[in-house]
Amino acid sequence: MRISRRDFSRLGAMGLAARALPSSSFAEAPGDGKVGYCVIGLGVIADHFMRAVQQSSNSKITGLVSGHRDKAERIAAQYGVPKSSIYSYEDMDKMRENKTIDAVYVALPNSMHAEYTIRSAKAGKHVLCEKPMSTTVSEAEAMIAACKLMQVKLMIGYRLHYDPLNLKAIKLIRDGAIGTVETINGAFGFNAKPNQWRLNKALAGGGSLFDVGIYVLNASRYLTGEEPVKFTGVVSTIDHDGRFDTMEENVSWTLKFPSGVLATGSSTYGAQMSGYFKVFGSKGNLEMGPVYDYSGVRLRANYEGNSPDAPRVVIDETSQDQDPAQFTREAEHFSECVLKNQTPTSPGEEGLRDMQYIQAIYRAAGVNM
Numbered sequence: 001m002r003i004s005r006r007d008f009s010r011l012g013a014m015g016l017a018a019r020a021l022p023s024s025s026f027a028e029a030p031g032d033g034k035v036g037y038c039v040i041g042l043g044v045i046a047d048h049f050m051r052a053v054q055q056s057s058n059s060k061i062t063g064l065v066s067g068h069r070d071k072a073e074r075i076a077a078q079y080g081v082p083k084s085s086i087y088s089y090e091d092m093d094k095m096r097e098n099k100t101i102d103a104v105y106v107a108l109p110n111s112m113h114a115e116y117t118i119r120s121a122k123a124g125k126h127v128l129c130e131k132p133m134s135t136t137v138s139e140a141e142a143m144i145a146a147c148k149l150m151q152v153k154l155m156i157g158y159r160l161h162y163d164p165l166n167l168k169a170i171k172l173i174r175d176g177a178i179g180t181v182e183t184i185n186g187a188f189g190f191n192a193k194p195n196q197w198r199l200n201k202a203l204a205g206g207g208s209l210f211d212v213g214i215y216v217l218n219a220s221r222y223l224t225g226e227e228p229v230k231f232t233g234v235v236s237t238i239d240h241d242g243r244f245d246t247m248e249e250n251v252s253w254t255l256k257f258p259s260g261v262l263a264t265g266s267s268t269y270g271a272q273m274s275g276y277f278k279v280f281g282s283k284g285n286l287e288m289g290p291v292y293d294y295s296g297v298r299l300r301a302n303y304e305g306n307s308p309d310a311p312r313v314v315i316d317e318t319s320q321d322q323d324p325a326q327f328t329r330e331a332e333h334f335s336e337c338v339l340k341n342q343t344p345t346s347p348g349e350e351g352l353r354d355m356q357y358i359q360a361i362y363r364a365a366g367v368n369m
């Protein structure tokens, strides 16, 4: 285990450096072949995840962390979690002694991801953390450093990385089906109801780019397989109805990739916008929409055949996956990484890159993150 001086100073600030040596109870392989998850924050996405785990072959729910004991007890009964494995935010560090918990699923508001990831790592638990990884680049770096230091795995919940149709789109592009990719365009958004944490910058980190625009940004990276090098960004607020007092309503951006591909994206909290992307290449085009939904994801492509006489290829395929299948694939992947000691496809470093690009877009837009 190599810990840099920088890792140490970052962790020192969080009171972690003194605990750098993992205890013998840390991250042992589970006995029954199933990874036991403690879910932290019992909201909407946690419900998808817990149902997904129930359908998985290698994962189970073994602990809960909540600010609402009644709700937690109800859910515990549903999933066969003993009352002794229900924790509050204050005492969740005690899970260190709980051998039935191998990993945590962090399903909290964005600004809480860093603290609860680091505390879980400190308790010797592997961490599957929801997107966006954090609200700042430095938090993301500290999360990676803490998990490295404690020798636990860290994965960010980019569920589309495990979706067969998104993977098919990537393969078609890599195989050159649509020729040289020139531009990508995408968007995602919804009309946000007032009085929720997503509209509170202190809890959300920022506006729609953190929450839904991140899907569009991340897709342009997995579609190109490149990392962007130039950024533009513009923000606006149209609805001055109190919802956007601490953050912007709309964000639009352009990413320039080393190959020259330009990817434009938009996200909003002011309009219902079914998520999509369109990829335009020299031999044809490919699009997905809806692409970020939990089911009914659709891929269409239209491109030249292999020879001048060959007919154009037309693809129109809709995923038969039903919710929560995407989360089952995601949980199974992380559990497999834990069981076989492998690095997840979407590790902390993947989340960190998105945080860096979100910061670059906001900087270009003149907004302080």
Ligand code: NDP
Pocket (backbone or CB within 6 Å): 040, 041, 042, 043, 044, 045, 046, 065, 066, 067, 068, 071, 107, 108, 109, 110, 130, 131, 132, 157, 159, 197, 203, 211
């Ligand atoms: P919810 O508001 O539905 O749930 C968040 C939970 O966090 C609450 O139920 C609560 O659980 C706990 N919590 C602790 N402190 C607070 C606080 N101050 N304010 C509000 N909740 C608090 O949010 P979501 O489930 O929609 O989102 C959670 C995370 O998941 C976010 O990071 C979001 O970006 C991500 N997400 C990912 C999606 C995906 O497809 N991958 C889709 C949707 C969200 P309790 O009552 O048990 O304490």
